[in-house]
Amino acid sequence: MYSIKMRASKNGKHISGAERIVNKEEIELVANELIKxxxxxENGTPDFINLKIEEIKEEIEYIDHLPxxxxxxxxxxxxxEKARELLKNEGISDELIDYAFKIIDKGGMRGAAILNLRGERLEPDKERGVRVKNIDTTKELKEKILKEKLGTERTVDAIAIASKVIHLGIIAELCTSDNKSYTTGYVATKKGYFRITNLKEKGENGGxxxxxxxxxxxxDLINKLENKPFIIK
Structure with missing residues (x-):
């Protein structure tokens, strides 16, 4: 199987990114979809699009999606307040939650910030963050999410990230979209993937x-987040 990764930016500022894991015969179709x-x-027309296609040689791990x-x-x-409640249930302090909201509201990062429970940022590049890569969902899971109206196309992308990071031992994830008009965000923990409407306001940044x-x-964690291939089912 092959990993196809797309990253788009304008004037050096990140606009969008996406990834799929596909069979060889699907490469052309999916590559065109990601370019489109x-x-x-909605964040603008990019002046730079990077498309990377590479064969996955490591064994792919299939895991169940979070509820x-x-x-x-x-x-x-x-x-x-609801997001705070979910995070506090995992032992995360109010002060740390406040710090996390400041990070996501600032926006502008291609990847995620990583915070330990002492409030220390652990990602090597504080401007870029850490990107979760080599992930996808099965076609069956995507169809289920859309058919049963469990979420949107964005949910399909997000459930892949959330399921992988929680599987790798991350305590919790807090996320809002970098799409200016999309206000639903989420908290992910071992208890589930919680979509929360109006986690930000229209026009605000995400992270x-x-x-x-x-x-x-x-x-070891960053290496697995970036390189270990997972398909979420």
Whole structure:
């Protein structure tokens, strides 16, 4: 199988990214889909699109997706209180949650910030963050999410990331979309993938934060986040 990764930017600023894991005969079709996605992104038309296609030689691990639950909130304040509650249930302090919200609201990162429970940022490049790569969902899971209205196309992408990071031992993930108009974000823990409506307001930035234990082997974790292939089913 092959990994196809797309990254688009304008004036050096990240606009969008996506990835698929496909069979050889699907490469051309999916590559065209990802290029079209880059060109039509609401955050602007890119002046740079990078498309990387490489054969996956490592054994792909298939894992079950996190349970998907949607929490409807009337406004940002209510949504953030719900996200806070979910994170505090995992032993994450209010101060650390406040810091995480500051990171995602600033936006501009291609990847995720990584915070331990002491509030230390562990990612090597604080501007770029760490990208979760070599992931996809099965066609069956995608069809289930869309057919049963468990979420949107964005949910399909996000459930792949969330399921992989929690499987690798990350305590929790907090995420809002870098799409300016998409206000639904999520918290992921071992208990599930919680879609939270109105986690940000329209026009605001988005970002992603991973919470990890203080004794985490950060080099090993980043290597697996970036390189170990997973398909979520």
């Amino acid at each position: 996605r880059a060109l039509m992104h 998907i639950k949607t929490i409807e909130c009337k406004n940002k304040r209510e949504a953030r 992603r934060v991973f919470f990890v234990k203080n004794d985490v082997d950060i080099e």
